[in-house]
């Protein structure tokens with residue numbers, strides 16, 4: 001028996017070249033191969049008569065070859081082989097292109113099982129390039145459910161299939177990690193059976209069952225891992241803060257906190273008194289005032305003689321936070337510094353020196369804070385803004401710079417409660433579900449192309465009133481097929497033909513980080529009237545002067561994403577608007593977009609998104625800060641997900657330290673998952 005950790009080169013037919021192809025798919029070991037799951041299946045189990053074959057419905061049929069195949073050399077590189085087959089219900093002409101195999105294998109008078117779909121017209125049906133095998137041969141390509149794998153150049157589905165089968169034959173699939181009670185309770189296949197069935201299911205139902213098991217397994221491992229992390233942290237110690245009086249801070253604020261902000265601050269102060277490090281997520285819609293909650297926490301830590309690090313995902317956000325915190329903290333005699341990658345070496349050195357000596361109390365920065373060169377005298381609180389840009393790994397790296405400092409993460413991406421628990425299982429959550437008073441909602445409209453002149457007139461009107469506009473497009477490059485407006489091309493069109501007199505600027509994800517920041521900063525300073533952008537503007541930057549956002553082909557975005565984008569306007573005093581354009585005529589799609597026009601509650605929108613599109617959207621993007629899950633298609637039902645989480649929570653309570661083979665295998669898997677995760681976050 002081979003081991004899961006053995007290299008794929010152990011397999012017959014895998015030499016240097018094959019190994020390189022497999023490496024393209026991140027397959028190095030037998031385990032990688034066995035965990036390379038099909039992205040779908042072709043049901044080739046249906047066996048019908050020739051007369052029952054229908055166009056576009058591939059099926060298997062048993063037929064006899066009625067003549068000797070004739071091959072015609074049409075031109076260089078094109079040979080066409082024709083043959084007629086028949087069963088008791090009818091005859092069918094088959095055509096093969098460049099298939100020596102068909103020309104040689106198909107024997108006059110012999111019977112074969114074919115798999116394919118007919119195409120044709122009133123003259124009669126025909127079939128092109130069907131798969132076939134002799135009736136007495138083992139069912140390899142017909143009469144079975146065929147897994148379809150993600151592939152790479154030079155590696156065909158058939159080859160991959162055979163390699164996976166070979167691997168499964170010479171080594172055991174990954175060990176069982178689910179206790180038997182759990183499997184029984186949730187009607188889950190045992191591991192060996194599931195890993196085999198996912199690659200060679202006897203039926204589509206069995207494939208579904210195997211997939212369910214593997215999704216369950218992944219979420220189970222992930223949730224269990226988060227629970228363990230949480231448990232470990234609970235056992236750590238943190239000094240209790242003595243001074244919890246925030247009155248001086250409140251006196252500096254030009255407004256009073258909302259009820260939700262107050263609750264969140266209370267929860268944080270309670271955490272500070274527990275004697276264990278805080279691990280809290282503050283989740284609130286754009287504009288709900290998360291920065292003030294963070295500031296209150298920072299103020300408290302500083303007044304207790306601890307240093308604070310606030311990490312932002314972009315330089316410009318870091319600068320904005322630095323500016324507002326400096327102003328707020330100056331009268332309180334709390335020093336604030338900035339540390340970003342684009343500062344000069346000398347500037348950075350100075351800030352780092354102050355941090356190390358302990359003369360600087362609060363530092364705001366980007367990833368520059370994570371480097372080894374940054375050391376603190378007495379780091380007591382780490383705050384990460386816009387959490388979805390940071391993974392657990394980065395969070396823990398920053399925390400590692402102090403002795404178990406308190407941790408506060410802030411996220412503007414409303415995650416449905418059901419998922420929040422799963423995604424942030426290692427964190428306590430405070431929710432800001434209330435906007436500061438007097439905030440006007442962003443009026444949102446859904447229009448079609450016939451409104452184009454009015455949209456343009458509206459843009460012009462906003463600009464003439466001294467305001468700025470965003471125009472968001474789904475992709476950078478033109479994609480004719482989808483009719484998607486590419487940002488760059490659209491910016492060009494607007495500038496050339498519609499608004500030659502306005503200042504139009506462009507922002508997209510293919511620009512370098514520093515270029516993006518520069519473009520955004522210039523726009524924030526009012527140096528352009530209209531910014532045409534892709535979704536890169538989704539995160540963070542405040543442009544209070546922006547009062548209009550036009551989102552082109554809005555149906556191409558998820559609801560939560562649209563909501564997030566919309567949050568970029570309406571941050572100043574002026575009334576703001578969001579216009580969604582769409583060519584889409586699908587009533588469901590339009591209904592979905594209309595829902596967005598009616599509600600401004602990010603959590604409700606997220607719940608709606610989850611219902612409509614499944615959890616894939618929330619887990620799919622690398623930005624979610626989650627590990628890459630192996631079961632490619634996470635559009636699973638929520639129930640599996642919730643079940644897995646519930647089961648793992650109970651498992652941690654009752655059997656977290658038990659010594660059964662399942663428990664040991666699970667602990668090992670958790671270790672692997674988090675290791676891989678750390679890898680993908682860097």
Ligand code: ADP
Pocket residue numbers: 255256257258261284285286287288289290291292412436437
């Ligand atoms: P976000 O949650 O999106 O990070 P911010 O913290 O940037 O929101 O706050 C958005 C705006 O609301 C800021 O200009 C901030 O000064 C203001 N703000 C925050 N809290 C309040 C409040 N309680 N009352 C009035 N304005 C507030």
Ligand code: MG
Pocket residue numbers: 290291385540
């Ligand atoms: Mg913010």
